[in-house]
Amino acid sequence: MTYLAKPKFHHPDLPKNELGYTHRDYEGTVSTLCAGCGHDSITAAIIQSCFELSIEPHRVAKISGIGCSSKTPTYFLGNSHGFNSVHGRMPSVLTGANLANRDLIYLGVSGDGDSASIGLGQFAHCLRRGVNMVYIVENNGVYGLTKGQFSATADRGSKSKRGFINTDNSIDLVAMALQLGASFVARSFSGDKHQLVPIIKAAIAHKGAAFNNHTGSTKSFDFVREHNEAVNRLDFISSRMPIEVKYDPGTVEVVEQHDGSKIALRKLAADYELHDRTAALGFLQHHAAKGQIVTGLLYMDKESEDLHAHLRTVEAPLNILGESELCPGQEALEKFNASLR
């Protein structure tokens, strides 16, 4: 298998976004994952989100690790720079890229092997630091590329195709992300496009570490569908659009983001408090004990800051600074020399 080019032809009447791009301009090459894979649904949702947000494709950097999920950046945003790095290390590569140029949008794509096993440390530390990114985990509880071994997010007691029973406890990345200080935490089911797209759009608009766990699987669709406990439904409203959607009073919370965009949240669980980290954790654990998977936008910090704010870096991207900004010159060096005699 080499490079699968997609035909560039498209229907002249395809809808265009504010920048004049069509949906096709946000696509990548043809997916080589298994037909029907949940990862492809996420790819489609990313394409739709970026199209609808009218993001310039080349202003996005898409960075991944190794694995099925990490292959997906090839399948979206063909005009963006992509970086398929090493297993479990997407967060550090993305952190460095983000430090170099704060003006791009960073999509970090990872899987459950990548983030919950080999890369658990990097997953934790990049969320701690508040790197401004969308951290997507395409979580299916299984290692696809190496033919079906359990991942660390697989439920205890689940049975593999070859008949092995998983006896290890599973890692809940969403609960961990909450504990680690991620300022935007969401979980959605990859089969639910109406849930997925607004979450991704809101995550892109969020400033700080936005953690998205997208549960999808080749084997547990039905299970997830049956046990999905959605706490809210989202409508994402860009800063350039007026709020047009009408809601019944008391059922909707409108949250404004840094860039002026708004999220209209239709509450499905009346007792769910979006801005309370501790309560969110309790809610998740309570439902997990009952075998339910809570989905939706689970936590959002309205006052979030990112790593650049912590480091007080200049507004200009570091990668465009030249000698005049960076090199102190001979005069400063002579002073330095004089202090050492």
Added chain:
Amino acid sequence: MPTATPISRVNDFVIRFANVNGSGSASANEMFARAVMRMGVPVAPRNIFPSNIQGLPTWYEVRVSAAGHLGARGGTDLMVAMNPQTFDRDIAGVEPGGYLFYDCTKPLPPSKFRDDITVIGVPLTAICNREYTDPRQRQLFKNIIYIGALTALLDIEVAVVEKLIGEQYKGKDKLIEPNIKALHIGRDYAILNLQCPLGIRLKRTNAVGDRIFIEGNSAAALGAVYGGATVCAWYPITPSSSLADAFTRHCAKLRIDSATKQAKYAIIQAEDELASIGIVIGAGWNGARAFTATSGPGISLMQEFIGLAYFAEIPSVLFDVQRAGPSTGMPTRTQQCDIISCAYASHGDTKHVLLFPEDPSESFEFGAQAFDLADRLQTPIFVMLDLDIGMNHHLSKPLVWDDKRRYDRGKVMTAAELEAGKDFGRYLDVDGDGIPYRTYPGTHPTKGSFFTRGTSRDRYARYTEEGAPYVDNMQRLVRKFDTAKDLVPRPLIAAASKPTKYGVIYFGSTSPAMDEAIHMIEARGHALDRMRVRAFPFHSSVNSFVADHDFVFVVEQNRDAQLRSLIVNECGIDPVRLVPILHYDGTPITARFIAKAIGDHLDQLKVKPMKVTS
């Protein structure tokens, strides 16, 4: 009277302070070394310390050399024995005719001493107990008191030390007066009770010139500032931590925007070495100049990422401040033992560019140049310091910068060039030097994007596992490495005073000891051409230097003759022609060691003229 004649030399001796670490002796001892420098006498201090916070033995060796020999010499002329744990072996290390300075508060039996050295007792504990009540003060001022006594014994100008005290406690002015008082307590005791000065002593001279007193790690970090590094990611590890600390310090002074007070740099203390190098590679990929500072164990941890940076061709800079391995080894002892692990770091066929600075001045120079090389060659560049260069103060040439110098950002295709229709293939060798063009992410809306990966790809960065494009790419990487040979710092050659069939190759911190040893070797009647290698890949002059001599000694500070292996391997040289001279006990290599090892070899080789009988 000692049985050996007391050593009598002006501005030429070695003094060793034996202390317990955590006792506050380091700053007093460093002040002593600075005082020697301020009197215009070249000085080379070396801190020999344990991997521990408090309670283990530590030594501070100060070599005083009007002739300017700054390498470790070996042997001690004056031992300041302040550590009872090591007293016996400290005394054993004194040269015959040397001196012992000790705290004589508690009488010691004559069997504790030697009869061929001069013993000088000062009741330091008794003096401190008399003068101070606070136990911490008793300890701290004891250090200054012995420095005071030494000013009298070694003829050090007391005003020089007083000035240094004033500088050291500037801003904590309350501490100046008590320290100066302690200094004079010691000095007065010595003048009243001891025969001053000793046979070894100082005399003001003018041999220091404009040289500066600096640690290699600080100089290398300043090189990174001048070289335009904006991203630093690191994980603490001896002996490299002070490099990242120094970068932080230098940046706080030199890289804050005067108007906004914002930082023109980003420093991340990462969770481990893997994240450190990952951050560096991410930043390098995105067009910033980025580096990490680490030591051998960190290099081991970074292997996978280094291979990615090599294969995906991402500029990155690694400062490896080497320490004695393998494994945890001797974390606070020096070696040049990461040569092979850096040159061929990572799995698969890889080769990396290494720079070998000899001292702080070159650490600054190469520290800056590494970023130009990384951008030009689009590959990891290793700056190979070691603990001796990095963590010790060295009397070094002043640092210089040419204000006309511009950063070489390498081959970066711009939006205008893409717009004009210039063909962009990320791995396309358009100039025949093996170096392709790259684009920074976000350059152009529809042109110039590509996918970076550790998997094989064709010239247009498209994933492939076909044999031919893989081989094509690997061959181009070899071409690129050949290009590097002429870009990296050239070896320096110093010819012997007369033609000779023998040569010596050395590098890095071996330099000052080698410079001194050459005189000792010549004094034994041997001539030796010298080559100091300053980078890998080797310039063609390395091949010709070996070809021009029957035998070449390769002096290095590791067990396995790693540089020699690299020369044999990369230059295709018969190993028999390269004689390894190896020093790897963790202490800095000495002139005496080199002179003896090479001298003994040459003595064996030297053909004595046959006696002609009539």
